[in-house]
Amino acid sequence: MENALEPNLAPAGEPALTPTGRAILGMLSLGKTSGYDIKQLVDKSTRHFWAASYGQIYPELKRLEDQGLVRGHEEPTGGRPRRVYELTEAGRAALAAWLASEREPLYELRDEGMLKLFFSDVLPEQRLANIRAMRRRMERKLEQLVAVRAHAHEMSPGPALTLDLGVTTTETFIQWCEAVEARLAEKE
Amino acid sequence: MENALEPNLAPAGEPALTPTGRAILGMLSLGKTSGYDIKQLVDKSTRHFWAASYGQIYPELKRLEDQGLVRGHEEPTGGRPRRVYELTEAGRAALAAWLASEREPLYELRDEGMLKLFFSDVLPEQRLANIRAMRRRMERKLEQLVAVRAHAHEMSPGPALTLDLGVTTTETFIQWCEAVEARLAEKE
DNA sequence: AGGTGCATGTAACAGGTTACATGATTAA
């Protein structure tokens, strides 16, 4: 009988963190910021493999503060309210514990383009168009990744490596599409 | 002002389909089966880019039947109940409409391994271990993909191409890991 | 007699998105 642990069960004593909670702690390790800025940063940097919405970020920051992992204080910009958060010592420890944890990391992919390709025998005349559409999407993604990489010189190893991996796999995807497109177009 | 359409809004007259509903219609295009068999097939074939659980499949089959897109009837195996579904004409048309649709396909990725790499500057001594863990996971995935590919000769183009794309990108991922691991190990 | 696989289904939960509400600041 397998003694299956719950995926997010914290290892004795450590606070339970949601996946988004972990991501937010990570973002705060890059410097103290507001919920709004976290969203901007996510959209610029990790969105291709980890997205987040305001509806998730703001409540999560509150929960993290309740757990003592982050500390927030008001830093209004003129009359415009602004709440800035930073990691506490406990938060930094929780972040390090996560990074060192050997628990199977969450991996979830839902790719409708691939699903369309999988079922493309039903409508073979659409197959080439589907692959072209997938390639175009990947080209857009590559463009954005490359645009961010333009700041590579100011990047530390973590983000730089992640970005490079993204670029490499995206390029492979595009090359595969090009090769298959050529093969399919030839047959016509 | 952008006139943003709801993602799943059906193009006038066509039945609204959930993402899982589309996947189920696709699976039924491969032949009539039961909910149980759909789950087995998904786990064997599309799970790396499109998973499904019983809790989703059974209610969805019922909804699809209510919409007239599939038709189910009892086909017990001895005393063991079994409900087998097949596409109706309307279902086949909905499937074709989906495959031909130019709506931006759903793409969702949540990869905690990448997130760990992104924040690895907080705990640089774990970086190499994180990358190794990612490579091991990808090697397991590749193994499963290759195992399915052993039946490639009996596969039609759709599944075969999808599988090939999966193998190609996974191999690239692994090669990237190997290269970076070598670079990091050298520095130590 | 007992374990594994076949087979169906539901209820509770978790996690996340979207749309909405609100309002200040800044640049055109």
Added chain:
DNA sequence: TTAATCATGTAACCTGTTACATGCACCT
């Protein structure tokens, strides 16, 4: 003055997973 951007937050909704409940069939 008006649009875009900064900034926070919530409620309703959607989608999906997990755990559970049930029971037959087959093999050892």
